[in-house]
Amino acid sequence: MSTQPKITVATAWLDGCSGCHMSFLDLDERLIELVEHVEIVYSPLVDTKELPARVDVGILEGSISSEDDLEKARLFRERCTRLVSLGDCAVTGNVPAMRNHFKLADVFDRAYRENVTLQPQIPTRRVPALLTPVKPVHGEVKVDVFVPGCPPSADAIWYVLSELIAGRMPDPNAVTRFGA
Numbered sequence: 001m002s003t004q005p006k007i008t009v010a011t012a013w014l015d016g017c018s019g020c021h022m023s024f025l026d027l028d029e030r031l032i033e034l035v036e037h038v039e040i041v042y043s044p045l046v047d048t049k050e051l052p053a054r055v056d057v058g059i060l061e062g063s064i065s066s067e068d069d070l071e072k073a074r075l076f077r078e079r080c081t082r083l084v085s086l087g088d089c090a091v092t093g094n095v096p097a098m099r100n101h102f103k104l105a106d107v108f109d110r111a112y113r114e115n116v117t118l119q120p121q122i123p124t125r126r127v128p129a130l131l132t133p134v135k136p137v138h139g140e141v142k143v144d145v146f147v148p149g150c151p152p153s154a155d156a157i158w159y160v161l162s163e164l165i166a167g168r169m170p171d172p173n174a175v176t177r178f179g180a
């Protein structure tokens with residue numbers, strides 16, 4: 001790890017299972033070294049609720065499946081110098097994009113009517129509207145670094161962050177692969 005000044009990092013999960021963020025936490029003792037080089041300014045892992053106006057590195061887990069995901073991806077793109085697509089859902093659509101093979105009405109019926117015994121109903125209030133089709137992050141905004149894997153390993157995340165901290169553009173091809 002270099003002795004460069006701290007970089008600011010923001011992370012968010014869109015339509016994902018949080019597994020990619022869990023892999024981030026799998027850095028274990030390396031997290032202690034990381035905080036010497038990185039300030040996490042916005043993330044499900046910290047309390048901050050507002051994305052700062054400028055961030056060095058934005059990391060997005062999950063695909064774009066709802067209006068809320070789309071809004072967040074656009075905001076990250078606007079405010080982050082480098083945008084990282086973390087994990088297969090962000091890179092390809094992966095599991096969330098499986099619903100692209102079905103009509104949205106059928107998906108709703110399956111999830112909220114057919115498999116529910118108590119008050120089956122489709123939620124319409126206080127939930128973000130779903131978009132069709134589900135897209136990978138780069139389907140809506142420009143992505144600078146793609147990190148495949150379901151989830152990407154902690155070693156892959158460490159490599160990517162180390163390169164970005166050093167001011168280099170990482171090439172994760174050698175340390176990642178699609179799937180587990």
Ligand code: SF4
Pocket residue numbers: 015016017018019020061062086087088089090094095149150151152
């Ligand atoms: S890539 Fe895998 S681990 Fe990451 S959010 Fe998607 S399903 Fe979860």
